[in-house]
Amino acid sequence: MANIVMFIILAVFIIVSALMCVATTRIVRAATFMLFVLLGVAGIYFLLDYTFLGAAQIAVYAGGVTMVFVFAIQLVSKRALQGLEKRVKLGTMAVGALCALAGLAVVSLILLKAGFYTQEIANVEVPMKEIGTALVGSGKYQYVLPFEFISVFLLACIIGGLVVARKEEEA
Numbered sequence: 001m002a003n004i005v006m007f008i009i010l011a012v013f014i015i016v017s018a019l020m021c022v023a024t025t026r027i028v029r030a031a032t033f034m035l036f037v038l039l040g041v042a043g044i045y046f047l048l049d050y051t052f053l054g055a056a057q058i059a060v061y062a063g064g065v066t067m068v069f070v071f072a073i074q075l076v077s078k079r080a081l082q083g084l085e086k087r088v089k090l091g092t093m094a095v096g097a098l099c100a101l102a103g104l105a106v107v108s109l110i111l112l113k114a115g116f117y118t119q120e121i122a123n124v125e126v127p128m129k130e131i132g133t134a135l136v137g138s139g140k141y142q143y144v145l146p147f148e149f150i151s152v153f154l155l156a157c158i159i160g161g162l163v164v165a166r167k168e169e170e171a
């Protein structure tokens with residue numbers, strides 16, 4: 001019963017933080033609310049006794065990715081940081097909401113077609129060796145190749161940020 005109450009508290013915390021993240025007009029506040037969302041997800045991992053994933057969530061996402069966003073925020077102009085930029089129009093928000101609903105519909109249809117909601121989850125614990133092999137393996141259903149693509153993509157983003165920052169200094 002306590003797990004259910006804690007899950008509800010964490011879920012409400014994550015949902016409210018996510019809504020505040022996308023609803024705020026200040027970029028620093030958005031990064032802070034995103035940090036709260038990532039910490040809430042880590043709390044759910046800890047609640048499920050996935051301590052390794054919870055620690056990785058805090059170290060990699062809540063720590064690392066949030067720092068990348070903070071450095072990206074520093075590259076943004078001072079007018080955008082102070083909230084002096086043009087506000088988002090109601091029509092633009094409506095188009096964004098329609099796109100989000102369309103994305104939700106597509107994902108829901110894919111999950112229904114794949115039978116995701118009707119599958120029963122086996123009550124079997126997966127050994128840590130199998131999880132480690134899946135994370136660092138290069139075969140089918142293993143994740144080292146996507147991880148390397150993401151690291152190259154992040155490196156390209158960092159280089160792009162440095163180029164943008166350097167061009168602003170020269171101007």
